[in-house]
Amino acid sequence: MKSWVKYINDYKSYLKIERGLSANSIASYAFDIQRLVTYLEENNIGVSPVNIDDDALQQFIYHISTALNPRTRARIISGLKSFFNYLVFEDYRKNTPMELIEVPKTGRKLPDTLSLQEIDRMIAAIDLSLADGRGERDRAMLETLYSCGLRVSELVTLRISDLFFEEGFIKITGKGSKQRFVPVGESTRKYIGLYIGAMRNRLDIKRGHEDTLFLNVHGRGLTRAMIFTIIKRLAADIGLNKTISPHTFRHSFATHLLENGADLRSIQLMLGHESITTTEIYMHLDRKFLNTVLNTYHPRK
Template sequence: MSNWKSYIKEYQNYLKLERGLSDNTIQNYTFDIEKLVLFLETNSITQTPINITEETIQQFIYHISSLVNARSQARVISGLKSFFTYILFEDYRKDNPLELIEVPKTGRKLPDTLSTTEIDKLIAAIDLATPEGERNRAILETLYSCGLRVSELTNLKISDLFFEEGFIKVTGKGNKQRFVPIGKSTEKYILIYKEQIRNHLNIQKGFEDTLFLNRRGRQLTRAMIFTIIKDLAVKINLSKTISPHTFRHSFATHLLENGADLRSIQLMLGHESITTTEVYMHLDRKHLAQVLTKFHPRK
């Protein structure tokens, strides 16, 4: 294992420094390699990243295929491919043992989408009599109207708010920054929270510029945002499984359904590749058929 440890450490540094990935993403990449290492140890296989064979990798994949679904299996294979591509580029070995290993076909599973009525109901269920209520309303409005990832929301700074210009500055994956338009009503809810609730908190050192804070004056965790949303879903008896990402997903879906073009949606979501955004195109065939009928010259 010690042999693997040093290579994994180098790989983590590469992901952090050269690819600019977040600690969270690096952890996920490393997790896949550690699964392989555990398999080798359990089966007393002494191969290293330099001499591990395609046969051993195949055995490992066969082993995990009995434990996880096709989607998780595909993720593990993809994570390992990335690691061995790095090993290859560093000239530690001359081939990638995963080159010929096929990733199981998976349909891209999309999360549930909320209707505008359901979003209104969730927001209406917030108890505005509590200080946290005003904060939570501003959080949900921001998640939905700006299409943010949960980490982008928790890291949002007061200095990122450019309300005069009608934008907020968002720091996404790999520290990439983008400007996202913000509507007047969302601005209003953020200002109510900022000026009537946040300024009464005992703000801890280091969090003076963080927009959304917990009652102890520190940055909210991702888990806290999940809890807020789950509790509201229970409150309105919502049968869908939702998370903070559902609001981002609904934001993109509603934009598409109302005629926004994919390139604009891609820019707002901060997707590096248009392919990721294209997933939304598979959502509502009925809607696309209507678009064709309405706009095509030979309808």
């Protein structure tokens, strides 16, 4: 439907310019709106974003409820609410047809956490004898993911010019191009230095990747998928029976800091969360730790 294309493109521009969202986030919003457009086309419902009513949207929500889990439905509904609120804000509509549609309750899904011993085992499983230096690179990447709590997108875009080792920080460009400085420990600095000497300095670095820190053997930047593959392979090598991803290292970073006494505000700043509520979701606390907190800090122990 041609009328939808214009409004979706305008909305994508708004998300980029006004809200500063990343390309991946914008694509996700657009994809969910496209689900609605596809449904309307398949059912010959000829409405535009300006005149679609709540009945048509209720039918769409019922349609996806039979095929998608509550968490995915909640995300789609939330995205549609944002889209139609934007149309109201820009005076394309007088009201939103999503007003009476409720987001399904999903609860909080907590990702798996790796223990320090499991992280050490994964890093120990890296083959450092490879002549091309990939082992040194993989060790430096995992150390950086865990010790700095990075998103995988932040890891693959990390630049040499972002390394402020003398000051003990690295500069991270996160979601919405927001920048933050994260402390980097001595051991991580050491492993990055070893990787640069063992692999990076020997590469024929391709144009446009001169400042990219982590490179593949062809002198180009790594993809997110390559990081996933490396981590999945190492988990299999040590027989780790957990569903993990690069994000697991970020979650473990936050959880271990909290368990060792760090405050939420400091963790929030290092993770780059705008809201402290987002940081709280990462805190996968067991009852034993909560008892320790109570017994340590409450005046009536």
